[in-house]
Amino acid sequence: MTADELTSGEDVKVDSATIEETLAELWRVEKKDHDNAVTRAALWNVVAHSATPEHHTEASEVLGKASIAVPQRTIVVRATPAGPTEMSSWISANCHLLGEGKQVCSEEISIIAGGDRVERVPPLVAALLIPDMPVAVWWLGDLPHENAAYVAALLEPADRLIVDSAAFDNPADLEIVARVAQKTMTAPADLNWIRLEEWRIATASLFDPPEMRSKLAHVRRIRILTDSMQQNFFGERVEGLLFASWILAQAGCEIERVDLEIEERQSLRRGLLRVGVTMEDGSVAYVERDLERGILVTRYDGHVIVPEGVTRAQKRTTDQLIVRELKDPSSDRLLLKVLPVSVELAKRVA
């Protein structure tokens, strides 16, 4: 195997015991052959955990794109305890041109384990992490409710656990994430929460005028209309739940005193469509998605002058959501506040 093969993006099979040595040797040869043309870079260790070939491929593609914006050592794991006994590993590099003929490359290690070999994955992953770099574990798909020891071992070195609550099929999944936040040193991150960012920006803009801020304590009703591809699937409602939880947590409102309504509309896409926040004085703050123009429009029906506002809200791909998450070196303290509220609301809505 040559360094050129590695930087071409092709997967190269290697012995699990010599992954690190093989990578080091290849970069040494690369340096000798091409001088300073290639730079290895990493700001994060990102471990993607999947259980299916489809999720494995998705993780590799998504993190390959994400590594352009956030250089990282990527470790993509596919673990199928119920599958045939196997353990294999592959390496490749995700490279992009920086200019002046220079390339920046991030390494990707792929591990496939099945049967009882799955237990060997956490120590192998731990050995492959670059020291002194933060570790994010991205869990693809629904959260496991069994194999607690395996999950704990995998999360042990993790600074962050990235999930996508849109894939949750049960309110108990939200509880697992909230528990990770409460009981471990791993900070949770939710791609569904990041999808809400533009909605939060737009809603916040309505409450920027000093006279509007005081109204926040008097929220009485939150009405959410959401597009749904699979009605009655719990994950479709989580974005709305997180939004409402955020308002309540930040406004300091008592959950019991606020009416919450999440209405789903059958659609070919998913995501929030319209939000109305009604205050005690009857005034209403609206945020509405304009799909065609890729914006959120805000308006306020009440006595304070709040000109109509516009917030850009282009649909973000998974790699963009991951990049957004990894760009922030500190954990999201706000999500930690919002999660327990969303667990409570989920019970109510359910």
Next chain:
Amino acid sequence: MTVVAPVLETNPLREGLEQERVPDASCLVIFGASGDLTHRKLLPALYSLAHDGLLPSGQTIIGFARPDYTDDAFRMDIREACNKYARTRPVDEAVWENFAKGLFYVQGDFGDSAAYLRLKEKLAECDKTRGTGGRRLYYLAVPPNFFPVICEFLGGEGMVTDPERGGPYTRAIIEKPFGHDLASAKELNRVAVTTFRERQVFRIDHYLGKETVQNLMVLRFANGIFEPFWNRQYIDHVQLTVAESLGVEKRGNYFDNAGIARDIIQNHMLQLLSLTAMEPPVAFDADAVRDEKVKVLRALREFPKGNEESMAVRGQYTDGSVLGELAAGYRKEENVRPDSHTETFAALKVYIDNWRWADVPFYLRAGKRLPKRVTDISIQFRPAPYPLFKKVSGVRTQPNVLAIRIQPDEGISLKFDSKVPGPVVRTAPVTMEFRYATSFGAEPPEAYERLLLETMLGDSTLFARRDEVETAWAWLDPLLTAWAADSRLPDAYPAGTWGPDAADALLAADGRKWRRP
């Protein structure tokens, strides 16, 4: 009984957002709205802020200038400028539409009282329709000779309010040059404070809006490893370079009356110098940071009267070539006097007479038509105290250098010696590099975006204070006076070189040489 809820100081819904610091809606009036600065920098920066969700929905911008525009014509003009110069170009239709709703124009002469009445009416109207609450920002994008008349009218028409006197805020933003010398700087400051209080005045030095310049403080004071070495015990000398490959372009008129020392050294370079050399501030707030910066300026050693040459070199470019293109000499540039004595290059040896920096020279050089555009600061450390490898052939140790690249290709590198692999002991310098582009990818905001936002937020940390400006002039003035009295021409250097030989000699006399940035 009606219970009035208390007004929260900040919007809790902003917590955790990148747009955490969004100012209250205000009216920003730009005097000189038809000028180059407005079109190339200010409005494109404001549009990019709106694009990124950093402006409040009621933010209002009023252009004030002599040409006869309607609001719509002004908007079209600005849209074109944003399409050309904004970081977030091309303009997004929906964002633009909303941004343009807050864009107005008032035609008038700076000395015409009727124009100020029209402006006042427009401002009152915006308070009613856009919720700007009487908050005002006046951006003086005009030559300094217009400052007095504008300030006089604003004050006279009652268009300046102050929260300390129970009104909403008014702030004035002033562009450099802050004077031509100490006397004119003092006069400008005097004029400004007849209408505004010092804390209402924001003096823009766009270098302070650059991410890498702000990172200087983070590098020094957020990391534990640098500060212990950041002193005369470990640092041999410091070099600061602000090099431009361009000539004077369309600014011949201004530059020929200013020169590189006034244009670059008095402001940008002294800001870089003071951020590099200052003591840790007691807090990260406007006055604490500026107090420390001004202490550095006060500690600058005076130029030796009658022997300025031992500390300062000036040069002027002649015909040459830059980046493969022929470049005409300075005196052949448009709007430059054919017998001009104006310096287009200056190199200074500067001492900061304080406990930390005693006898550590800071070498400053700035010039036009140098080989490339680059701004960098290099900290050159002293050699190891005992030359352990002195007698080993093949070992030639070199001093460690911490290089901070301000622009372009922003980043930081550390050079140190390492053993070359093999059976014999040989060393070679190697470099550890951090590059913004590699690590953070995204394009940083333009300096003006950051600075405009800070003025709206009322944080003056990134702006020059009156005493900073005056202290800088007080130090530089004697050198400028000596140069003005010197009938000799500045030393010639061909365009595309690193300045005259005398600049090299300035360092060679100390046994040092310029680092190639």
